[in-house]
Amino acid sequence: MKKKLLAVAGVSACALGLGLGVPAMASASAAAVSYEATLNPIAANKVTGNGTAWVTLNGNSAEIKLQVNGLLEGAPHAQHIHVDALGQCPGDAQAKDHNGQRSINVADGVPLYGAIGTSLTTEGDTSPAAALNVAAFPSNGSYTYTRTIDLDPNVVANLQKGTAVLVVHGIDYNGNGTYDGVLGASELDPSLPAEATDPALCGAFKPMQMAGVPAGSADTGGGATASGMSSTEVAAGTAAVVAIAGAGLVAYRRRRPAQD
Numbered sequence: 001m002k003k004k005l006l007a008v009a010g011v012s013a014c015a016l017g018l019g020l021g022v023p024a025m026a027s028a029s030a031a032a033v034s035y036e037a038t039l040n041p042i043a044a045n046k047v048t049g050n051g052t053a054w055v056t057l058n059g060n061s062a063e064i065k066l067q068v069n070g071l072l073e074g075a076p077h078a079q080h081i082h083v084d085a086l087g088q089c090p091g092d093a094q095a096k097d098h099n100g101q102r103s104i105n106v107a108d109g110v111p112l113y114g115a116i117g118t119s120l121t122t123e124g125d126t127s128p129a130a131a132l133n134v135a136a137f138p139s140n141g142s143y144t145y146t147r148t149i150d151l152d153p154n155v156v157a158n159l160q161k162g163t164a165v166l167v168v169h170g171i172d173y174n175g176n177g178t179y180d181g182v183l184g185a186s187e188l189d190p191s192l193p194a195e196a197t198d199p200a201l202c203g204a205f206k207p208m209q210m211a212g213v214p215a216g217s218a219d220t221g222g223g224a225t226a227s228g229m230s231s232t233e234v235a236a237g238t239a240a241v242v243a244i245a246g247a248g249l250v251a252y253r254r255r256r257p258a259q260d
């Protein structure tokens with residue numbers, strides 16, 4: 001029994017040691033909570049990309065990571081945390097006629113995902129006021145985004161109650177390799193084509209679960225339970241492993257392009 005406990009403690013310490021790239025608070029603080037959103041393509045907008053978003057919260061401080069794949073290359077992709085609605089993403093039922101083409105613009109999705117709570121810019125202002133600051137958003141079709149920012153308390157509350165939704169914008173509806181007027185002008189800023197602001201990927205944030213941990217660490221969890229550790233100890237170890245697994249995944253994906 002004691003041996004097993006020590007073994008579990010060793011694994012936890014090892015996992016913590018590996019987390020050098022993670023801010024100390026993220027792995028050491030029991031108050032840290034992580035959320036994950038699977039980003040699905042808005043099919044009605046002819047999007048075929050995908051992605052994942054992670055938020056690790058320490059109070060109002062949020063370490064945010066996004067992995068995005070398969071969007072229009074060389075065009076800015078506005079990305080926001082939307083709040084204060086149903087915590088859902090639009091589907092074909094929300095598609096409407098825009099310039100003669102059935103598609104989903106930002107306003108069509110607002111009843112489901114809500115208004116902009118945070119603008120995930122690469123630098124500077126992260127408030128809703130920076131929502132269309134196109135120079136401050138990633139402009140690759142596939143990218144990894146990482147930034148630690150302070151979130152508005154209302155955005156934190158939305159994460160906690162399941163109504164925070166990550167939306168990445170910018171589509172190529174007619175597949176011609178650029179944002180153009182095929183869907184008319186953007187309803188948000190008439191100086192931009194609708195393709196530049198229409199939603200491309202969408203996913204609701206959910207608390208990260210044990211099921212998200214890669215299979216390799218499954219025996220750690222089993223050992224901890226069998227050895228009679230308190231649920232608090234098990235939870236603390238699990239949280240650390242989850243945080244590190246997430247960080248490792250991003251690091252792995254980051255390294256891949258260099259190897260290819």
Ligand SMILES: [Cu+2]
Pocket residue numbers: 078079080081082116167168169
């Ligand atoms: Cu948005």
